[in-house]
Amino acid sequence: MSRTFVIAQGGGPTAVINQTLAGAVIAARRRHGDVRVLGAKHGIRGIAADDFIDLTAFSDGDLMHIANTPNSALGSTRDKPDDAYCGRILEGLRKAKADAFVYIGGNDTAGTLQILDRAAGGPMTFVHAPKTIDNDLAENDHTPGxxxxxxxxxxxxxxxxxxxxxxxxxxxxxxxxxxxxxxxxxxxxxxxxxxxxxxxxxxxxxxxxxxxxxxxxxxxxxxxxxxxxxxxxxxxxxxxxxxxxxxxxxxxxxxxxxxxxxxxxxxxxxxxxxxxxxxxxxxxxxxxxFGYLPRGFNFRRGAYTIDYESWINPRGRLRRNAPAVVAVAITT
Missing domain, CATH: 3.40.50.460 (Phosphofructokinase domain)
Structure with missing residues (x-):
């Protein structure tokens, strides 16, 4: 049975948030050979607007280039959805036939997922992939970013x-x-x-x-x-x-x-x-x-340096949760 994963990025960009994105997409494809991976542009905005990019055909090499680029490749948002907005997001996920929604971000992103999970009231899986330079997520020693x-x-x-x-x-x-x-x-x-x-x-x-x-x-x-x-x-x-x-x-x-x-x-x-x-x-x-300089700092020395925590974390979560659909949004 074909599965669809929806993945998006929220909050401020970091130097390694795209590593989390690439790790999640590649892990989903390797675990579920017939998976469809969609990318929602600018986080939940893209889902509500039915604005996706199909990442299924992206090669591992293309994803590695994305992984080593500081910013949020899918585009981001700080929107905090109210009830009406939640309804549009959930309708967008259903329209995309998403089995799971993976949202990469910090506290506000986690809060958005909690709101959506409660509102969905169904079998869809919601997965938070932690990312924050502030390092202020509960029950974490430190977070990617x-x-x-x-x-x-x-x-x-x-x-x-x-x-x-x-x-x-x-x-x-x-x-x-x-x-x-x-x-x-x-x-x-x-x-x-x-x-x-x-x-x-x-x-x-x-x-x-x-x-x-x-x-x-x-x-x-x-x-x-x-x-x-x-x-x-x-x-x-x-x-x-x-x-x-x-x-x-x-x-x-x-x-x-x-x-x-x-x-x-x-x-x-x-x-x-x-x-x-x-x-x-x-x-x-x-x-x-210092402003935004620390969060966008490109610390890598080589073209394919991997931040292993950012890379491995979503892969482990996807293995444990085994969601059916991953959607990812990338800006043009």
Whole structure:
């Protein structure tokens, strides 16, 4: 009996999310010789709009090229479906005759799958393939996407620490992470001595204040003559409000579709740098916002390097769940 797998990608792209995609497609084809593999463009949007690409004829070589390309090859979305949207998605899956839907992504993607699973009320299988640079999925030690992004962060801080040894001053690198500080904490992974940067690390899980930052920088300058700081974009001040809302003027604040203050832009860095220059007028102070750079960092050395966790994880899940249909969407 022919089977159909639907596969899609959600949330922010990473350097290895396409490895998960390729691993899932190849595993499905090897386990089910007559499988039909569909790709939904831009996640659940493609399913609702009946916008698929048939990946059945893609060679393993083509899939390997996709696997080694940083981005989300199928296109992505951050849509959070309401009841009406869920109905359109489920109708799209039924129209595609999908036996299973594999969705690659992080917390929001997992939440979307849970909503669809409850709404479906039938035999269709819903499989979550974890991907998030924030590393904040429950019951995971680490997730695909985190290691490659963390490698960028740790290399960046190692390099900038050497820069500020040559020309001492204050450096702050603002790293992605609205609620989780794993990526920011990775900045200290290669520290070997107390004098190595980053000297200060601030994560969303711990209370933060600008006054504390200034005091900590003063102490670090007195001790080492320079200060390198790793800071999560999501650090919060008194009352749990994000620092961005505290420092950025109201007319400069941007918000996403869900009402959250945009944290990955450069306004927080500019506001913080201005404050540091006021507090330390005679010291060189620089603030960089890493933004999307860590998640898109292409760390591979060869054309066919495999991130084995990203590659093997979906293959194992497909073997255990043995879904009937895999659909994958790729943008043109």
């Amino acid at each position: 985190f290691i490659s992004a963390a490698l960028f962060v740790v290399r960046a801080f190692l390099s900038v620490d050497l820069d500020f040894r040559a020309l001492p001053g204050i450096y702050v690198g603002i790293v992605m992470g609205r609620h989780a500080g794993f990526l920011t904490a990775s900045a200290a992974a290669w520290r070997r001595q107390a004098a190595d940067g980053p000297h200060l690390v601030y994560v969303p899980e711990e209370p933060f204040s600008v006054e504390r930052l200034v005091a900590d920088i003063h102490a670090t300058l007195d001790r080492f003559g320079r200060c390198v700081v790793a800071m999560s974009e999501g650090v919060t001040v008194a009352g749990g409000a994000p620092l961005a809302g505290h420092l950025i003027p109201a007319h400069r604040r941007e918000h996403d579709a869900h009402g959250n203050i945009q944290l990955s832009g450069g306004d927080l860095g500019l506001a913080l740098q201005s404050r540091l220059k006021e507090e330390f007028p005679k010291v060189r102070a620089r603030v960089d916002t």
